[in-house]
Amino acid sequence: MAGRDIHTVSESDGGARSASRARRADARRNQQTLLDAAAAVFVTSGVEAPVRDIAARAGVGMGTIYRHFPTRADLVVAVYRHQVEACAEAGPALLAESASPHAALGRWIDLFVDFLVTKHGLAAALQSDDAGFRTLHAYFLDRLLPVCAELLGAAAEAGETGPDVTAYELMRGVGNLCIGAENDPEYDARRLAQLLVAGLRRER
Amino acid sequence: MAGRDIHTVSESDGGARSASRARRADARRNQQTLLDAAAAVFVTSGVEAPVRDIAARAGVGMGTIYRHFPTRADLVVAVYRHQVEACAEAGPALLAESASPHAALGRWIDLFVDFLVTKHGLAAALQSDDAGFRTLHAYFLDRLLPVCAELLGAAAEAGETGPDVTAYELMRGVGNLCIGAENDPEYDARRLAQLLVAGLRRER
Amino acid sequence: MAGRDIHTVSESDGGARSASRARRADARRNQQTLLDAAAAVFVTSGVEAPVRDIAARAGVGMGTIYRHFPTRADLVVAVYRHQVEACAEAGPALLAESASPHAALGRWIDLFVDFLVTKHGLAAALQSDDAGFRTLHAYFLDRLLPVCAELLGAAAEAGETGPDVTAYELMRGVGNLCIGAENDPEYDARRLAQLLVAGLRRER
């Protein structure tokens, strides 16, 4: 009887749990669908694409988007999180394997530019005054600024660079250089960014 | 009589002429009013300010704005023409008076940045996909690209720089660096632009 | 053995019974949790507060709210039932202890106003066209109209009042007077309601 009670309890608990687990799995899958749809729409229409378009592409109602990602910034961050993380994590590795800190910085900036340039409108959104993008800006800074600062600091310590710019300015500048780059075949943001890095160089 | 006729004719001719002259003067004065109003509104609301606001400031109807400046780009160009011209004309002078072509380039870029940074939203408009800004982009390029190219070419010829970037890329890059700079006290577009220029430098 | 069987049976019967009892107790506790949560949310957000908020406050799913209270009116009624009952029951008592039926009516109206005025949005909900509130309206009427009618009838019988208004009109009027009173410090619904009651007064 106790056994049955327990069983019953565990069954109902288990049922609840597995239902909840199932629901969660479902929701997670759904989230991924959303992210995929958003990513796809972002490519063609930029990160400011209408919510309705994203919802349509994902085959869900708009409310579903809002449920999962209350703010547009939340959605954008979620879409690009993996790549931002990868970029952040690449910093120390590059520092370790490159010939010099300055070289590492250059390679890291390349990664950053390659990332931004392929994300239609992202670079612009990062600078947008729009309150809805405040968080986006913050996320990028939180995650990448320390990495940039470390590389920059290492280069300075090695005497390769002077104290010309802050890490923030450098990132902001590089970000700016990427704006609209995807539409202009005459313009190579990567090259410009490397020029910036080169400009930091100091002869010993 | 002939004299009188002539006189009369000449008088009426003169009247027509002076009326026409007067009308032209009037129109010019009118245009100037428009430009002043636009400039004032651009300062506070950016170059994308509502047409109605500009018209109101100028004390004319919106139709008048459209008559004189069919596209927004036309208006923006007209507002900033003097400064763009001044910038363009400064190129050769700087080349003549500077210690080196590379130095001249740096000083010229400074002028360009100073100009852009103080024009709320102009740098962004220069990159805008918006059809209404196509002409704006074109004008800036037409007028400034040759100047930049000359400075860049001179520096290259003097062996101060390599062939890293085209004049177009450089201008585009510098323009990009100015986007949103007016709102961010942590960010000094001038410094970044100079970094770019420094990055062009080659040791002999 | 029989004893044991009986015992067992009775035990299991008892188990079932107590389980059922326990379940009922559980359900009741659950309901109470819901009502407490709803009451709390009503205070701050009014009786039209989002279902989700109430569910969240109660720590249950929204579906649970709907199961127990299919319409919002059901929930609102349940939340205020005690107070409505108390108000209803106060009628005869007041009639018994007051100096006159008209005085009793006045005191009873005071009770009613005091109740309504402290329930954010309730008075408005009572008049709402909204289908979801139809039942609410009905409940209040079912329960309170007879009481009001009795008081009013007694006063008329005593010659204190004329047949100016129906009990329904009086209640409706008093209810209306309470709308929005909680937000307006310049407005005293109680005073107005008493004016209404005073207006009923007839000299013998």
Next chain:
Amino acid sequence: MAGRDIHTVSESDGGARSASRARRADARRNQQTLLDAAAAVFVTSGVEAPVRDIAARAGVGMGTIYRHFPTRADLVVAVYRHQVEACAEAGPALLAESASPHAALGRWIDLFVDFLVTKHGLAAALQSDDAGFRTLHAYFLDRLLPVCAELLGAAAEAGETGPDVTAYELMRGVGNLCIGAENDPEYDARRLAQLLVAGLRRER
């Protein structure tokens, strides 16, 4: 010649003026169309009817509504202005022609109730917290409160009433009594309002 110039000038001035006059006449006619449409829609859908509905009814774009009446309150006020004015102006007249100030007050309240009750949703809007209705509230108060205050004051001075309520409370109360009255055949707001007035009465 001078004559011609003057003539020309006066012609062009005259043209501009008559164009402007024509435009203004046109616009005025248009405004009336708008007001008629709004009034019609208000009758069926209440004063909170969607702007689009009103525009459709008037056969104009929504922008036209916004141009003429930036705020919903502006529109509502415009629609009812004549009647509010009439109500305001009736006050002194009633005072003059009635048997007593208190009687005048009663008749004036009748006018006010008759006005409100036929305006679907207006009474409710007058109490709405909604910022868009703040102005509406203010207009009614500005225009009618002094009238009510005068009548009330005269009655008090004549010793017919006591100082039970302020003019504001009385108007607020009467306004409240009218909420939803148009939908309820069992409820006569006019009668209730008169009860309120009767309640003010004091025997000498």
Next chain:
DNA sequence: AATGAATGAGGATTCATTCAT
């Protein structure tokens, strides 16, 4: 030539209610 009234597309956001798990 000037005026300024009119048009109407376009996108964000909230929440009651249902129903699969």
Next chain:
DNA sequence: TATGAATGAATCCTCATTCAT
């Protein structure tokens, strides 16, 4: 039974541009 994810209708307001007067 309980959960809570998903749906999607409904309305607001701005502003570039046109064109009748």
